[in-house]
Amino acid sequence: MNVLVAVATKHGSTYEIAEEIVQELKAEGYAVELRSADDIADVTGYDAVILGSAVYAGNWLPEAKQFIERNHRKLAELPVWVFSSGPLGSHNPQPHDDPARLAAPLGEVLVRDHKVFVGKLNVTDLGLAERLIVLAVRAPEGDFRDWDEIHMWAQKIARELQSVPAL
Numbered sequence: 001m002n003v004l005v006a007v008a009t010k011h012g013s014t015y016e017i018a019e020e021i022v023q024e025l026k027a028e029g030y031a032v033e034l035r036s037a038d039d040i041a042d043v044t045g046y047d048a049v050i051l052g053s054a055v056y057a058g059n060w061l062p063e064a065k066q067f068i069e070r071n072h073r074k075l076a077e078l079p080v081w082v083f084s085s086g087p088l089g090s091h092n093p094q095p096h097d098d099p100a101r102l103a104a105p106l107g108e109v110l111v112r113d114h115k116v117f118v119g120k121l122n123v124t125d126l127g128l129a130e131r132l133i134v135l136a137v138r139a140p141e142g143d144f145r146d147w148d149e150i151h152m153w154a155q156k157i158a159r160e161l162q163s164v165p166a167l
């Protein structure tokens with residue numbers, strides 16, 4: 001069973017979420033590869049795919065969308081889970097983006113689950129344009145990632161992978 005975790009990140013916090021998912025799946029005995037979404041030309045050879053992207057301006061990053069476009073035929077034949085990381089804040093994180101729209105268009109790819117994780121904002125990481133945006137929308141600064149929730153989601157995938165046949 002070869003599992004691919006592909007991730008699109010701008011400032012690294014989504015990559016760290018993907019690393020936690022990889023660790024959890026490895027602990028359950030799966031062979032897991034973590035790659036940047038723009039680094040994967042082809043998903044041939046993988047039995048399952050987990051794809052994650054940071055959310056900017058209500059959308060997945062282009063490299064995550066392009067990963068789906070490049071691979072949509074093969075992804076349609078594989079079990080696929082996706083996650084987004086974006087909303088910020090400890091109480092009622094904002095914004096409430098519709099997960100179905102973030103990753104669109106998925107075409108015939110049947111996603112088993114789309115989890116939205118709360119993200120991280122460190123203003124000193126940002127360029128001037130991004131600083132102005134987060135200032136304008138009064139985005140809260142901090143690391144709001146919920147590691148327990150991330151571990152639980154990875155464990156759920158580990159259980160579901162038990163019923164996935166290896167290619």
Ligand SMILES: Cc1cc2nc3c(=O)[nH]c(=O)nc-3n(C[C@H](O)[C@H](O)[C@H](O)COP(=O)(O)O)c2cc1C
Pocket residue numbers: 008009010011012013014015054055056057058059085086087088094095097118119120121126129130131133134
């Ligand atoms: C300029 C800017 C725009 C953002 N727009 C959104 C958004 O539309 N929806 C959302 O949920 N999060 C938004 N965020 C929050 C990021 O998705 C969050 O900080 C995420 O954890 C960043 O992931 P990364 O470190 O992997 O790039 C935005 C952040 C910045 C800096």
